[in-house]
Amino acid sequence: MSEQKKGSSRFAGKVAVVTGAAGGIGRATCERLASEGAHIVAVDLRSQDLEPVVAGVRGLGGEALAVTADVSIATEVARYVDDGVRHFGGIDLLVNNAGIEGVVKPLEDYPEDVFDRVLAVNVRGVFLGLKYAHPAMKARGGGSIVNLASVAGITGNGLISAYVASKHAVVGLTRAAASTYPAAGIRVNAVLPAPVDTRMMRALEEGFLPGQPAALKQMMASQIPLGRYAEPAEVAGVIAFLLSDETRYVNGSLYTVDGGMTTF
Ligand code: NAD
Numbered sequence: 234m235s236e237q238k239k240g241s242s243r244f245a246g247k248v249a250v251v252t253g254a255a256g257g258i259g260r261a262t263c264e265r266l267a268s269e270g271a272h273i274v275a276v277d278l279r280s281q282d283l284e285p286v287v288a289g290v291r292g293l294g295g296e297a298l299a300v301t302a303d304v305s306i307a308t309e310v311a312r313y314v315d316d317g318v319r320h321f322g323g324i325d326l327l328v329n330n331a332g333i334e335g336v337v338k339p340l341e342d343y344p345e346d347v348f349d350r351v352l353a354v355n356v357r358g359v360f361l362g363l364k365y366a367h368p369a370m371k372a373r374g375g376g377s378i379v380n381l382a383s384v385a386g387i388t389g390n391g392l393i394s395a396y397v398a399s400k401h402a403v404v405g406l407t408r409a410a411a412s413t414y415p416a417a418g419i420r421v422n423a424v425l426p427a428p429v430d431t432r433m434m435r436a437l438e439e440g441f442l443p444g445q446p447a448a449l450k451q452m453m454a455s456q457i458p459l460g461r462y463a464e465p466a467e468v469a470g471v472i473a474f475l476l477s478d479e480t481r482y483v484n485g486s487l488y489t490v491d492g493g494m495t496t497f
Contacts, residue, residue, distance in 0.1 A: 243477045245270035247376075248321040250313065252304050252362060253331030255282035257431025258381065258472075260289065261465035262328055265473050267295030271326065274317035276300045278331075296321075304331045304358030307365070314365045324369045325376040326476045329362040332381060332399075334433050337440030340394040348395040355399035356406070363410050367417060375418020377476045380407050382423040384491050392441065400425075404487060411485030420484040422475045427491035428453050428462040459492030 249266045253259040254275035263273045267290040275286050275297050283299035290297035298320045302309035317324050335351040336344065359380050370376040385393065386400035407423040414421050428434050438446035438453075454461050471490050474480060489495055 242270040243473070243479070244326070247325040248272045248274065248317060248323055249326035249328065249476070250274040250276060250317055250324055250362075250366065251328045251330060252276045252313075252358070253381075254286050254299075255279045256330070257433070257465040258426075258429060258468050259328075259330045260286050261469040262330065262472050263297065264289050264293060265466065265469040266326070266476070267293045267297065269473065271295065272321045273297040274300060274313065274321070274324070276302050276304070276313045276331070278303055304329075304362060305353040307361055310358075310361040310365045314369050318369050323373040324366060325373050327362060327366045327370070327376070327378045328472055328476070329359040329378065329380045329403075331358055332433075334437055334440075335393060335395040337392050337437065340391050343394055351395035351399050352402070355396070356402040359403050359406050363406060363414075363421070367414065367419070370419050371417035376420075377480075378410070378414070378419060378421045379472045379475050380421070380423045382407065382425045382487065384425050384427045384489065384495050386423070386425055387487065387489075388495060393437070407487070408485050415484060420481070422480070422483060422486045422488060424468060424471050424475065425487055425489045425491065425495075426463055426468050427457055427489075427494040429465055429468055430462045431465060434462065457492040457494045458496065461492070463490060463492065 249271040251263050255277035273290050280301035287297040287299050300313045300316050302313045332355045335347050380403050382403040383400040385397045386404040410421040438449040442449035
């Protein structure tokens with residue numbers, strides 16, 4: 234909390250849309266941005282889980298609007314942008330964070346419907362966010378976007394092929410948008426976390442080693458030079474950095490937040 238409450242107001246007067254806001258990284262990002270002055274448009278499929286997020290933002294003295302939407306559906310993405318503009322007067326920042334892990338299965342056995350859903354949420358969802366936020370952010374004179382990729386966006390794992398493919402695609406979308414969005418004053422970057430202590434890792438631990446999630450966690454952590462998973466707030470801090478003017482010359486970057494996991 235002391236880190237968040239340094240008295241900085243890097244986002245005073247800014248409006249930030251965070252998708253997947255009810256999840257681990259999403260909620261931590263909402264709270265981090267709000268603690269530095271941003272108004273928050275909190276988007277998630279799970280409307281009931283947005284309530285504590287909104288309460289948390291208000292508890293930090295911020296304002297938040299909860300929007301229930303599926304990021305894979307164009308009309309719902311257009312609606313979360315419109316709701317944000319109508320409620321707060323515009324959008325300056327976007328965090329394309331909503332994502333799903335799919336299942337843990339060898340590629341040759343991977344269910345096609347799960348593959349399609351993972352690509353729909355993780356890739357189409359980011360694509361639609363980039364597409365529909367552009368006019369609103371351009372109208373404000375520009376802004377900054379962070380897409381949640383993963384170390385799975387630059388490495389392979391045949392047991393989570395849909396997730397790996399989707400995060401490689403998020404890297405591609407980040408680079409594609411970063412090459413043209415600056416014409417509208419918008420920077421686009423990606424963060425690539427290694428395991429973060431959230432629901433998603435609980436599901437993956439169970440998938441990789443059924444019935445022994447704690448053992449899997451220990452094994453995963455031992456492969457990370459820092460020896461542990463990231464906390465959601467540690468990822469939120471890097472997201473906030475990339476959204477802020479401190480990184481005004483950073484565009485199209487892939488920012489690993491992985492404790493050194495991809496150094497070998
Ligand atoms: P999480 O499961 O805690 O949160 C994800 C949120 O996205 C949930 O609240 C969920 O309801 C929401 N969501 C899912 N599908 C949606 C849809 N179609 N429309 C709107 N909302 C939807 O997971 P998390 O760990 O906080 O992950 C956030 C992002 O970070 C994801 O993109 C994930 O791939 C990425 N990431 C996570 C890790 C990790 O280890 N946890 C590592 C690297 C990258």
